[in-house]
Amino acid sequence: AQSVAQPEDQVNVAEGNPLTVKCTYSVSGNPYLFWYVQYPNRGLQFLLKYITGDNLVKGSYGFEAEFNKSQTSFHLKKPSALVSDSALYFCAVRDQENDYKLSFGAGTTVTVRA
Amino acid sequence: DAGITQSPRHKVTETGTPVTLRCHQTENHRYMYWYRQDPGHGLRLIHYSYGVKDTDKGEVSDGYSVSRSKTEDFLLTLESATSSQTSVYFCAIRGDSDTGELFFGEGSRLTVL
Numbered sequence: 024a025q026s027v028a029q030p031e032d033q034v035n036v037a038e039g040n041p042l043t044v045k046c047t048y049s050v051s052g053n054p055y056l057f058w059y060v061q062y063p064n065r066g067l068q069f070l071l072k073y074i075t076g077d078n079l080v081k082g083s084y085g086f087e088a089e090f091n092k093s094q095t096s097f098h099l100k101k102p103s104a105l106v107s108d109s110a111l112y113f114c115a116v117r118d119q120e121n122d123y124k125l126s127f128g129a130g131t132t133v134t135v136r137a
Numbered sequence: 138d139a140g141i142t143q144s145p146r147h148k149v150t151e152t153g154t155p156v157t158l159r160c161h162q163t164e165n166h167r168y169m170y171w172y173r174q175d176p177g178h179g180l181r182l183i184h185y186s187y188g189v190k191d192t193d194k195g196e197v198s199d200g201y202s203v204s205r206s207k208t209e210d211f212l213l214t215l216e217s218a219t220s221s222q223t224s225v226y227f228c229a230i231r232g233d234s235d236t237g238e239l240f241f242g243e244g245s246r247l248t249v250l
Contacts, residue, residue: 027179055236066141066227066241067180074236113179117237123168123187124195125239129179 025050025118029128037136042104044131046097046114056097057115057125058088067113073097084108104135140164141242143228149248156215158245160228162208168231169211170239171195171203173224180227186211218249 026049036042048054055074059067071082078090088099097114114128140163150156160169168187172180172195182195184203192203200222204212215222225246229239 029179057238059241064244066243067229067239069238069240072236072238123185123193123231123237124182125170125237126182127172127180129177 025054025116025121025124025126027114027116027126027128029112029114029131031131032129033132033134035134035136036104038106039103042099042101042108042133042135044099044112044114044133046099046128047095048097048114048116049095050116050118051120053119054097055117055119056088056090057117058082058086058097058099059113059115059127060084061111061113061130063110070099070112104133106135106137109133109135141228141230141240143226143242143245145245146243147246149250150218151250152219153217156218156247156249158213158226158228158247160211160213160242162211162230164230165208166230166232167208169205170229170231171201171211171213172227172229173197174227174244175224183213183226215247218247220249223247223249 028047057072058070061067073090081087112131115125142161144159170185171183181197186192186205202214225244228242
């Protein structure tokens, strides 16, 4: 079985401050990990993924994520948040042995205040 | 743009009526998925397809059926809609990379009264 937990329903930060959105996962084998962003009334947009190798992954719009195997975490980060980063963020995991299913967390709403 | 079109984008219906949502893709991807999005639950997989006429159940498949008679179309049917099926439904296709990231349509908002 595979699952994802996003422990924070909401994250609030001031513009220009660093942003972190937390994610922990559970898989029986090795994970593929993903972050998606959803703007109001839109579909999910792919941000970045971890496959293997370097634990720091860089993605779209200045976001990056750090994979930590010992803590089974994959936190999303941005050094300097923008008001336009306000959105709903989803973490997702797939077991490398599972060919078809992507499991999503419940989502974290990020609000960046000017 | 992953070339995914969902229709209808909005629908209001009454309990007990049948509803069909359509997902159309233009890029010939093998895998297609239907998810529902509900507050506090994130996205939950309803059904998926791994080829024409090849489908399987996801974690919340009760009350839903699917069909895929052509590569480009994946239909989700609620045979008799219930209020618990009020949700936003997303279709997704799996990209060509081995890592299996998904690309989503814009969603179909269904309200069952």
